[in-house]
C-alpha cells in the first residue's frame with residue numbers, strides 16, 4: 295500500500311462516516327450530506343476505470359437536482375483521466391499541493407498561545423468562525439479583518455450551528471481542533487479529522503490582520519501532535535497554493551501529489 299492508496303481509502307470513508315449518503319454513478323461516487331455539516335463532493339469510485347466526460351455530466355445533473363455544489367475532488371496521480379473529463383464537461387480544474395507529514399518530521403516547539411479545544415470550550419464558536427474570515431481573504435498577506443470583525447461575525451446565528459456541529463465531532467473524537475488565543479480572543483484555528491490511522495488537516499486560518507506571526511505554524515504543529523497522540527500514522531493535507539505549502543513544509547509536510555478540485559467556471 296502506498297500513501298496515495300491510503301489517501302484513496304480515507305477520502306472514500308470520511309464522507310460515509312460523516313453522515314453522507316453515497317450514490318454510485320458510473321466511475322464516480324457522489325457523497326450527499328444528510329444532516330448538518332459541510333457539503334461533500336463527487337470523487338472517483340476506488341478501483342473503477344477511467345472517468346468519461348459523460349459521467350461528469352451525469353453527476354452534475356444529479357448535483358443540480360439535489361441542490362448541492364457541483365464539486366469534484368480527486369488526486370491527479372491516482373485518477374489521471376478525470377482532469378480531461380472534467381474540462382471537457384466545462385468545469386474549471388484547480389491544483390493544490392497534496393502533502394503528507396514525513397515519518398521522521400520534527401516539530402517546531404509548541405506555540406505558547408496555541409491550545410487544543412474540547413467540545414465545551416467557551417471559545418469554540420469563535421474558533422470555528424475565524425477560518426470563515428480567513429478564507430474570505432485568501433493568500434498569506436496581511437489583510438483587513440481582525441478581532442472587531444470576528445466579534446461582528448459572531449452575531450450571525452449560523453455560527454452557533456457550525457459550532458454545535460464541530461462540538462459534536464470533538465466529543466465523538468471525529469475531529470481535533472487547535473486554536474491560537476491571545477487575551478481571550480481567538481486569532482487562528484484549524485481542525486484535523488482522524489479516521490483509521492489517517493488524519494487530514496483542514497480549515498487552518500488566521501485572522502487576516504494577525505497573519506505573519508507564526509500562528510498558523512503553531513496551530514498546524516498542535517494538530518500534528520494531537521493526531522500522533524491518537525495513534526495516527528499518516529497526517530496529510532492539501533495546501534491552497536505554493537505560498538501556503540511553504541508554511542506546512544516548516545511543520546514537516548512534504549509534497550506527495552496533486553489534489554484537484556473541479557467546479558463550474560465562475
Ligand SMILES: CC(C)(COP(=O)(O)OP(=O)(O)OC[C@H]1O[C@@H](n2cnc3c(N)ncnc32)[C@H](O)[C@@H]1OP(=O)(O)O)[C@@H](O)C(=O)NCCC(=O)NCCS
Pocket residue numbers: 428429431432433434435482497498499500501504505506507508509510511512532533534535537538540541
Ligand atoms: C495561510 C494562513 C493560514 C497562514 O497563516 P499565518 O498565521 O500568517 O502563518 P505563519 O505566520 O505561520 O506563516 C506566514 C508567513 O509569516 C512568516 N512569519 C512567521 N512568524 C513571523 C514573525 N514573527 N515575523 C515575521 N514573519 C513571520 C512565516 O515565515 C511565513 O512567511 P512566508 O510566507 O515567507 O513563508 C493565512 O494566511 C490564511 O488564513 N490564509 C487564508 C486561508 C488559507 O489559505 N488557509 C490555508 C488553507 S490550506
